[in-house]
Amino acid sequence: MDANVINELKSGLNAAYINGSVAANLAYKPAFVSNNPEDGKKVISSVEDELLRCDQFQISVAFITMGGVTPLLQTWTKR
Known part of the structure; x- marks a missing residue:
């Protein structure tokens, strides 16, 4: 998997589950x-x-x- 995709995914998970104020690409952020x-x-x-x-x-x-x-x-x- 591309390193950029991995970083985007990490940012999305961080924003969703750890720190909601972190900027993240919505495409990589989990949603209910x-x-x-x-x-x-x-x-x-x-x-x-x-x-x-x-x-x-x-x-x-x-x-x-x-x-x-x-x-x-x-x-x-x-x-």
Whole structure:
């Protein structure tokens, strides 16, 4: 991984979890996502947006069904 990307990631994590006043690129700063029907926001949309921009991914969940995996795999193959 490129050293610049690693530094950006460190800054984002620092800003999110340690010192909120640290300047960080939003692309590298973690964000809380949740379903919010009133605002038209869905967790699946956030995950799909990230899948379209990444080179690789790992997912770790307590449980998931094939119905939950299939849309993610379809998004990943669209790239």
